[in-house]
Amino acid sequence: MRELTIDGVRIADDTDCYVIAEIGHNHQGDINKCKDLFRTAKDCGAHAVKLQKRDNRTLFTRSMYDSSYNSENAFGKTYGEHREALEFGRDEYKELQKFCKEIGVTFFSTAFDFNSADFLAELDVPAFKLASGDILNTPLLKHVAKIGKPMVISTGGATPEDVQRAYDAIMPINHELCIMQCTAGYPPAFEELNLRVIETYRRSFPNTVIGFSSHDNGIAMALIAYMLGSRMVEKHFTLNRAWKGSDQAFSLERGGMRRMVRDLQRARISLGDGIKRVYPSEMKPLEKMAKKIVAARDLPAGHVLTRDDLALKSPNDGLPPYELDNLIGKRLRVALKADATLAHNQVETETTGSLSKAS
Numbered sequence: 001m002r003e004l005t006i007d008g009v010r011i012a013d014d015t016d017c018y019v020i021a022e023i024g025h026n027h028q029g030d031i032n033k034c035k036d037l038f039r040t041a042k043d044c045g046a047h048a049v050k051l052q053k054r055d056n057r058t059l060f061t062r063s064m065y066d067s068s069y070n071s072e073n074a075f076g077k078t079y080g081e082h083r084e085a086l087e088f089g090r091d092e093y094k095e096l097q098k099f100c101k102e103i104g105v106t107f108f109s110t111a112f113d114f115n116s117a118d119f120l121a122e123l124d125v126p127a128f129k130l131a132s133g134d135i136l137n138t139p140l141l142k143h144v145a146k147i148g149k150p151m152v153i154s155t156g157g158a159t160p161e162d163v164q165r166a167y168d169a170i171m172p173i174n175h176e177l178c179i180m181q182c183t184a185g186y187p188p189a190f191e192e193l194n195l196r197v198i199e200t201y202r203r204s205f206p207n208t209v210i211g212f213s214s215h216d217n218g219i220a221m222a223l224i225a226y227m228l229g230s231r232m233v234e235k236h237f238t239l240n241r242a243w244k245g246s247d248q249a250f251s252l253e254r255g256g257m258r259r260m261v262r263d264l265q266r267a268r269i270s271l272g273d274g275i276k277r278v279y280p281s282e283m284k285p286l287e288k289m290a291k292k293i294v295a296a297r298d299l300p301a302g303h304v305l306t307r308d309d310l311a312l313k314s315p316n317d318g319l320p321p322y323e324l325d326n327l328i329g330k331r332l333r334v335a336l337k338a339d340a341t342l343a344h345n346q347v348e349t350e351t352t353g354s355l356s357k358a359s
Helices: 031-043 062-066 079-086 090-103 114-122 138-147 160-170 197-204 220-228 254-271 280-289 321-327
Strands: 003-006 009-012 018-024 048-053 106-111 128-130 151-154 177-182 209-214 232-236 292-295 310-313 330-332 347-351
Touching: 018 031, 018 254, 031 048, 031 090, 031 254, 048 090, 048 114, 062 079, 090 106, 106 114, 106 128, 114 138, 128 138, 138 151, 138 160, 151 160, 151 232, 160 177, 160 197, 177 197, 177 232, 197 209, 197 220, 209 220, 220 232, 220 254, 232 254, 292 321, 310 321
Parallel strands: 018 048, 018 232, 048 106, 128 151, 151 177, 177 209, 209 232
Antiparallel strands: 003 009, 292 310, 330 347
């Protein structure tokens, strides 16, 4: 059975979609802004909030770390300065952990390197995310798997062989895994989302929870992903898409996150159990819309009914139209006025051989 539990929340085919609000570095290095993001995501119904942890000095080559960074989204003159300006340390992470426990939302992070994985393990985060860029990084995947916490891996830019290799590296060590369909564009074109890969993953990994890491604009694709079998969705989140930062423009704001969570919950409820039934809410509308059998004109007692003697009209508080053929050829026991409702006890039980339009 495909099932995963993160921080006490069960994730499976019969549950609501687990929603991760990916904050990333949309907090711009400001812990108070980060708390506002966490609180708002929780209020919108997200199950978890997530950051990204990097040990920048060991993660990047010296030349990349020291390279000039002239982007409009830069927070420093070099790429290293930019990354360090956005990075939270141990004190900030502990403060954020405490805050999330107070407001009741799960908090974890993406580990981009060995040091960051160990850092998060020491903080005892309830789960680990591995980014698409590390789908080929089996040493890091195995290292995180040994920590023994649930793992979520994105598969942007990966081939089927790459995904299988990652799966094979993790599973002998740790069965608590979610594989996310992802396209590593920011944002990707809709024709590149390839959501049917979710179905492919479900066939290829029948005992593993499958999810969708969404970098597209809007909320509709998350709903389609749920219908295809995704039970986890990760969506970038911000308070203002106009803020400085490369992820802000394609992130959901408060209204979008709230609607996405609401619609995902409605999707599970709306699917039902597949058994067709009549609901109480349908009775009154159908009384007006559906039809009954009535006399098409004044009819005397003893008259043998023909098709022209009968009409189908609303409301449906009499014999339903499927009884029409059972009335034709039968003799009336009572006289009927036009629009009078037909009932079985108003006609003889036997069909008369010779039909007439009047007695």
